[in-house]
Every structure is written in structure tokens, then in C-alpha cells.
Amino acid sequence: MAFDMTMALFRPALKYAMEKNGHGKTLGLKMTEINRGEINLVFPYNEEVVGNPLTGVVHGGVIVSLLDTACGSAAMTVLNTPAVAPTMDLRLDYMHPAEPHKPIYVEAKVYRQTSNVIFCRGLAWQEDKENPIAHCVANFMKVDSKSINFSAIAVTQLRRLMPWGQRSSSEQESGK
Amino acid sequence: MSAHQDNHPLEDWQASVTAARLEKCPQSVIEMIPYASFIGAQAKIENDQLLYWLDKRPSNIGNPSLPALHGGVIGGFLELAAAVEIIYNLDITAVPKVVDFSLDYLRAGRYKTVYAKCNVLRQGKKLVNVTAIAWQDEENTPIATARCHFLI
Numbered sequence: 394m395a396f397d398m399t400m401a402l403f404r405p406a407l408k409y410a411m412e413k414n415g416h417g418k419t420l421g422l423k424m425t426e427i428n429r430g431e432i433n434l435v436f437p438y439n440e441e442v443v444g445n446p447l448t449g450v451v452h453g454g455v456i457v458s459l460l461d462t463a464c465g466s467a468a469m470t471v472l473n474t475p476a477v478a479p480t481m482d483l484r485l486d487y488m489h490p491a492e493p494h495k496p497i498y499v500e501a502k503v504y505r506q507t508s509n510v511i512f513c514r515g516l517a518w519q520e521d522k523e524n525p526i527a528h529c530v531a532n533f534m535k536v537d538s539k540s541i542n543f544s545a546i547a548v549t550q551l552r553r554l555m556p557w558g559q560r561s562s563s564e565q566e567s568g569k
Numbered sequence: 570m571s572a573h574q575d576n577h578p579l580e581d582w583q584a585s586v587t588a589a590r591l592e593k594c595p596q597s598v599i600e601m602i603p604y605a606s607f608i609g610a611q612a613k614i615e616n617d618q619l620l621y622w623l624d625k626r627p628s629n630i631g632n633p634s635l636p637a638l639h640g641g642v643i644g645g646f647l648e649l650a651a652a653v654e655i656i657y658n659l660d661i662t663a664v665p666k667v668v669d670f671s672l673d674y675l676r677a678g679r680y681k682t683v684y685a686k687c688n689v690l691r692q693g694k695k696l697v698n699v700t701a702i703a704w705q706d707e708e709n710t711p712i713a714t715a716r717c718h719f720l721i
Binding site: 410414415416417418419440441442443444445446447448451452453454455457458459460461462465477479480481482483484485486487490 | 578579582601602603604606607608627628629630631632633636639640641642644645646648649652664666667668669670671672673674677
């Protein structure tokens with residue numbers, strides 16, 4: 394496969410935006426794989442997000458956040474100029490409760506895209522991927538990237554951390 | 570907190586829920602769930618119906634450039650609201666288990682308070698179907714709707 398310059402630049406920007414900002418930072422999730430149309434992330438167990446205090450099982454809302462983040466990120470990566478693709482809907486099936494004190498692994502894949510819509514599915518599991526805790530399908534809208542310009546901001550934040558300049562980020566910023 | 574303690578956590582749980590119903594204080598039910606304070610969800614009774622709300626806080630932001638609320642937080646908030654609706658209103662003994670959850674995003678969640686209301690559409694012996702709706706400015710301009718099934 395040819396070297397993908399857009400992804401090479403977008404990968405650290407997305408990782409930074411998801412791990413160091415807002416809710417992703419609060420959850421403490423880590424993006425382990427970022428490729429075109431495919432995202433893997435891991436969430437370490439955290440007692441603050443327990444949903445059932447009797448068992449210590451994490452709340453389903455955390456699984457929603459993880460899968461929404463993973464599917465939304467996967468949707469971004471398939472765009473020519475990566476940008477936020479708003480979620481239209483998300484459906485989650487919980488196969489069994491997550492076991493406490495174990496990390497949760499999430500994988501999201503774009504399985505189809507049309508001119509307006511990106512179709513994703515995601516899987517969350519702990520020890521056995523064949524025995525997942527949850528499965529989801531989520532659809533995203535393709536919108537004009539300039540109207541949100543997420544990647545420019547993510548790249549600007551990233552540039553602060555990097556001593557060298559990035560030609561492509563300045564191109565994206567000029568599209569503000 | 571954990572099931573390994575010698576006292577009976579399920580009995581403590583039931584006693585707390587009963588006390589909250591008697592005091593008409595759904596806030597004390599929502600506070601029993603650690604995830605609620607993680608996102609900052611609160612509950613009260615308004616016009617004989619439970620009203621849930623989520624004040625803005627930086628840790629709930631998804632897109633820092635707008636800024637917009639994290640879609641997952643809105644989903645988690647609605648799922649939490651649906652669970653609390655069941656715990657508070659229905660005569661059940663255990664913590665309900667979510668089976669599936671379906672969420673439609675109607676508008677972007679802006680960085681301000683989100684409100685939610687739930688409606689139990691059907692309660693069977695095993696399964697409960699609940700809908701939830703979230704809004705920010707006006708109740709008739711919702712930002713998201715959700716539907717979920719719980720095993721009880």
C-alpha cells in the first residue's frame with residue numbers, strides 16, 4: 394500500500410484530539426490503531442464510571458461513549474480531508490455485562506460509504522473478541538469539512554508540541 | 570460498594586431506593602450510580618414527572634473547536650436517565666440490565682445544560698421498553714432521542 398500522507402499527519406492529530414481533550418481525556422481511553430476506515434482503542438477499568446454499584450460493572454453509557462468515539466473517528470478517516478462527521482444515529486446491543494477491573498477493547502470499521510452517509514460498525518470486548526460485550530452500528534453524515542474545521546484545530550494543537558513545521562497543516566488552516 | 574462486603578449490598582440498595590421514593594427524591598437514586606457523578610447528571614421531580622439534567626462541564630466536551638458535547642455523553646446520559654426512571658418508578662428489586670440502546674442525534678449538543686425526560690412504554694415480566702428525549706433550549710426542539718430495552 395502506498396504511503397498515505399494525509400493519514401500520517403492526521404493520525405497524531407486525531408490521537409491528540411481524542412486522548413487529550415474533553416471526555417476522551419476524562420475517560421482515559423487510548424487509541425491503539427488509526428487507519429483509513431478502522432480504529433482500535435482501549436479503555437482501562439475506572440471505578441468512577443461504574444453503573445451497577447452492587448457488581449462494579451461499568452455503566453452502559455461508557456460503552457456508548459467508547460463506540461461513538463471509535464466509530465466517529467473511523468468515519469473521519471475515510472474523508473479525503475479528515476473532518477468531523479456528525480453522528481446520525483447509533484444502535485448498541487449489549488451481549489453481556491463488562492467484567493469489572495478488566496480493560497475494554499473497541500474496534501470500529503467503516504463498512505460502506507455513499508456520497509452523503511458513512512456506515513460504521515463497532516465491537517467492544519474484553520478477553521475474547523469472539524465473545525463481545527457489545528456490538529453497535531452507527532451512521533454518520535458527510536458535511537462540508539470547512540464548516541467545522543476540526544482537523545485544522547487538532548493539527549494546530551499538535552503543532553505546538555512539534556518543533557518542526559507541517560506544510561499540510563498550514564494548508565488546512567488556510568481553509569478556515 | 571462492592572458485592573464482597575459482609576453486609577447485604579442488595580438489601581442496602583433496596584432500602585435506599587425505598588427511602589428515596591418515600592422522600593420523593595430521585596436525586597438520591599441517581600447519586601447511587603457512580604457514573605452519574607462522573608458525567609454530572611442530576612434529577613428532580615417536576616410536574617409529577619422525573620426531569621434529568623446535565624450541567625455543562627469541560628470533561629463532557631467531545632469537539633473542543635465548537636465546543637460541542639460528546640455524543641457519547643449525551644447517549645450515556647439518556648441511558649442513565651432511562652435506568653433511573655425504571656429504578657425509581659417501577660417496583661423492581663435488582664438493578665436493571667440494559668439489553669439494547671438506540672440513539673438518534675437530531676441536533677448538535679451545544680456546550681450548555683441538557684435536559685431529559687423518559688417514558689416507560691411497556692413493562693413486561695422480564696423486559697421494559699423506555700424512551701428518552703434530550704433537549705437544551707425548548708422541549709420541542711430535542712437534540713437527541715433514545716429508546717432502550719432493560720431486563721428486570
